[in-house]
Amino acid sequence: MEATGEDNLVEYGFRRVIITITAVLCALLEIVDTTIVNVALNDMRGSLGATLTDVAWVITAYAIANVIVIPMTSWLSQQFGRRNYFAASIIIFTVSSFLCGNASNIWELVAFRFIQGMGGGALLVTAQTIITESYPAAKRGMAQAIYGMGVIVGPTLGPPLGGYLVDNFSWPYIFYINIPLGIIATVLTLSFVKSPKYGEKLKANQVDWWGIVFLSSFIGSLQFVLEHGQQDDWFADPIIVTLSIVSFFGLLLFIWRQLTYKYPIVNLRVLQDRNLRVGTIMCFILGFGLYGSTFIIPIYTQSILGWTATDAGLLLIPSSIMTGFMMPIIGRLIQKGVPQSYMVATGFLLFFIFTFWMHNVITPDTGTEHMFWPLILRGVGLGLLFVPITTLALSTLKGKNIGEGAAFTGMMRQLGGSFGIAIITTFIARFTQSHRVDLIANLDGSKFEVQQRIQQLQMGFMSKGFSSSEALDKAHKAIELSVMKQSTVLSYMDVFMYLGILFLICVPFVLLIKKGSGGKVDMSNVH
Incomplete structure (x- = not known):
């Protein structure tokens, strides 16, 4: 996301500490949630009567939503203002955590995990930008280190925390634990985080709706093929064949749309850089x-x-x-x-x-x-x-x-x-x-x-x-x-x-x- 170079985003003293805590807390919420589920899969399988392949969808649905939303985050922040977008993402994440805990069957859980991933994908990307912009240029290395430690601690906390909750309570608590943290993060975001001044917002008719449709069909279909290929015997199954074709054309149409449309949601030209x-x-x-x-x-x-x-x-x-x-x-x-x-x-x-x-x-x-x-x-x-x-x-x-x-x-x-x-x-x-x-x-x-x-x-x-x-x-x-x-x-x-x-x-x-x-x-x- 673009750092605007405006010094009015740089914070000092108490406000900066609070903003740093808020952003790291949100990044942690998102990352812990990616790995906390791994140790609960066996229990979910038992209580929801699902197969190993079905239960792998609990991880996958979250990942698909993450992957769809991450490339659009920069664009969405500019449309809605960073603070509003960040707060909305935390609220979506928190509400869907509550719904995940209350799911009565595996597919309900998968659907709520998908919505949770839509909120979560934005948290990681936006949190890093907020931390970076709150520090003066000379201290940005420090900001990255603080954020980096959060990112590394997250995957570690997930499995043991998940394990403790599953063994001592039951699996829904791995989702309920997000609720108090989400409420605190929302209040802090609305009170302390500022939005940079962006250029003109796009009007509804300029939004790259087709780009969003092509991106989602490409990634969603691809993921389904990968997950269900094994149990449905790969290309012997008509659904797998159909979705493989959808995914392939989704990718082609997405690339074509991003390179020809005036306001693309993802700037593909940046990939001309060899190192990238x-x-x-x-x-x-x-x-x-x-x-x-x-x-x-x-x-x-x-x-x-x-x-x-x-x-x-x-x-x-x-x-x-x-x-x-x-x-x-x-x-x-x-x-x-x-x-x-x-x-x-x-x-x-x-x-x-x-x-x-x-x-x-x-x-x-x-x-x-x-x-x-x-x-x-x-x-x-x-x-x-x-x-x-x-x-x-x-x-x-x-x-x-x-x-x-x-x-x-x-x-x-x-x-x-x-x-x-x-x-x-x-x-x-x-x-x-x-x-x-x-x-x-x-x-x-x-x-x-x-x-x-x-x-x-x-x-x-x-x-x-x-x-x-x-x-x-x-x-x-x-x-x-x-x-x-x-x-x-x-x-x-x-x-x-x-x-x-x-x-x-x-x-x-x-x-x-x-x-x-x-x-x-x-x-x-x-x-």
Whole structure:
């Protein structure tokens, strides 16, 4: 979003402290809500009677809405005035949080999550602009650091907080917790935040309605195809085929409309910048790895290892603390002129080592101590990726283009996360099936070891008072269950390995990026 350069937006003393707290609070609300749901998925599944694929929509609907609204935020702020738009976003977010908690079935919950995402997407982008503009130019680095810490703490707070609420209360409370915070943030916003003076507002007949329609149809259809492709057998399903076509033409028409219309909602010309193009791809892959691994680890620990939601959440804390710890160090390295492409390449390399390490340690009974160091490494890797990728992408942009470029990086990070979750759920289902077939092929009933194992299990059940035939039946079921568990673990191992290869492939590409003027970036408009 454009920093207007007007000093009347710079605040001092108490007002600046309040504005900073308000903006960080809103950014936290949005980010905590992206990850808090992960640990509650199992409970939602049970109480709403939904499948794993259905319940993944609770995350996806929020992400789709985020992705649609992020590119339009700059434009919407100019139409309605930043303060009004920001306050309205918080109100939408808070009201829909209440409705999410009261949802009676999975699709109601998904619909309210979508509305919540429409409010939430705006919070992140606008909060950063408000913080930036409230500080004088000399202190903007400090403003970014405060905001950055908020952004990093959010994903960490989500899982353990979600886990605590799910284990001690019930899943609706992960949404109710937003309500008091939302009310406080709304009051503070209306009392303290100022709107910059914008140019002329567009009249209703100048608004790029077609652009909005094309953008929504492209992203919404794409997301549906990704989520439901696996369970509906991809292109054997007419709905999937239709939506794939809608998505493809939505994209083409959206690009055409933005390049030819006088008042586009998204300025695509900013993508002529080479660094921004490479940066948006990197952000996509970062989102893929960040959200993908945050999605898979809680599900693995809960469904395979039988952990509680709280334990699953706590597992991710050291990793995020490590990322938070890395932020100021990386900020200093960037100021000293260490090439960001080297940092990003190192980050991708560390992420590869993390995934490969996880591939080697996960079993049906892995302990916390086995995952601690790989996750610490993930934290270091994310720290090396998060800030440098954004600064690299924006390093050769100037003025108003920085805000527009930042909207693309934010959007691609979210889209990468949605792709990641969708592709990972698909792969887990596919790999589990093929591993199950392989494992069963090795269970030859005529082999002595297999007969012995079945007999041992049968004797065990008989000693608990079951008849011989019941015990035999239970023994077969127990073997089937352990085959299923083993094949699921093998599929998680595969997913980690492929994620790692994806990151490794990125390393040489990163080193091709040219450096911005002096390697320094004006971060004042970053989202």
